Amino acid sequence: MVKVDMFIKESLRFNSNVLSLPRPCVRETYTFANGFQIPYGRPVFLDISEISFSEELNGQNPQEFDAHRHNSPATKPDNGFLIFGSGIRACPGRFFAILLAKIFLYHVLLNYNIKAELENAKHKQYAGFFIGLLKPGKAGIVFEKSA
């Protein structure tokens, strides 16, 4: 289960673009420690690719999928892994979500042979920092029911 957990964490790192969706500053003007301010009502876009694909935060070759990259559970937010947010407002449903992903993978691996159809595969297309959100990659995945 540790390896499945690491695999899920790396998969989520590659698909954290949902965090790029704009969020408004809902309270009064927010001031960062360095003095930078966000006025009330201003929509904020987070350039998540700067975080998810940072070598400093995620180790060597951050653009490559490495299922052995992580040494902490997928439910643990850290500076390079913000899919569930962070701090006291971190997603409380993350334990449930990761458990469901594991149960789903367990059933799929038990019942199907899976192979990728990489011929004519199209990579994700980048549109600003909305990584692949607007034009997701198109690589076929074939599920064959195992006997």
Ligand code: HEM
């Ligand atoms: C892969 C699945 C999920 C992802 C990626 C996700 C992501 C997030 C993120 C980014 C936040 C905002 C954290 C912040 O503002 O710092 C959040 C908040 C929240 N999530 Fe999730 N979530 C997932 C599944 C779930 C599930 C399954 C539940 C409930 C069963 C849930 C319940 C909540 C709640 C109640 C909050 C608000 C927490 C607060 O504001 O204090 N989430 N989630």
